[in-house]
Amino acid sequence: MNEGERPQRRELMPDADPELVRAALRPEPEPELEFDPDDPGSAWLLGDDPEADVIRTADHRNAIKKQIRSEGAQFVYGLIILAISLGSLALAATIRTVPFYIAAGVICPIGFWMFRSRWKRWLGSAPYCYQLLTSLGEDAENVRVAHEEKQRKKYVNAIGDLYEHSRPDEKK
Numbered sequence: 001m002n003e004g005e006r007p008q009r010r011e012l013m014p015d016a017d018p019e020l021v022r023a024a025l026r027p028e029p030e031p032e033l034e035f036d037p038d039d040p041g042s043a044w045l046l047g048d049d050p051e052a053d054v055i056r057t058a059d060h061r062n063a064i065k066k067q068i069r070s071e072g073a074q075f076v077y078g079l080i081i082l083a084i085s086l087g088s089l090a091l092a093a094t095i096r097t098v099p100f101y102i103a104a105g106v107i108c109p110i111g112f113w114m115f116r117s118r119w120k121r122w123l124g125s126a127p128y129c130y131q132l133l134t135s136l137g138e139d140a141e142n143v144r145v146a147h148e149e150k151q152r153k154k155y156v157n158a159i160g161d162l163y164e165h166s167r168p169d170e171k172k
């Protein structure tokens with residue numbers, strides 16, 4: 001092909017009516033719906049949006065931050081840290097060189113401490129079984145009540161009952 005030559009123009013739709021193509025490219029505007037604003041049934045024509053004036057209905061970013069910072073998420077982070085610590089310890093035990101000993105010596109105590117703190121935060125003051133069952137969505141109120149009663153009996157046996165003088169006599 002020479003510089004001055006151009007390829008022949010080919011019609012993509014040679015049999016199409018040009019008026020129909022123009023009409024398809026420039027559609028006529030649709031007529032507007034007429035409605036009476038006082039008519040209660042007119043809301044169905046335009047759509048009734050009760051939250052039209054509300055700018056934000058929910059802010060999900062705050063909910064995500066709460067989930068990331070929750071006790072359960074912190075416990076999962078602690079498990080990941082524990083796995084990394086145990087991995088560095090296993091690596092130092094199998095590849096016996098000084099850099100791996102140093103790395104395991106630094107990572108393991110910090111990792112174990114971080115796991116323990118996150119585990120204690122997840123447990124709170126509740127027993128492990130109660131916290132595990134409630135995390136799984138089970139009702140474990142009887143476990144908590146039994147634990148509190150056991151702790152109270154342990155305290156009474158060690159120190160004595162502080163309210164012994166104010167309780168009615170149970171022996172009668």
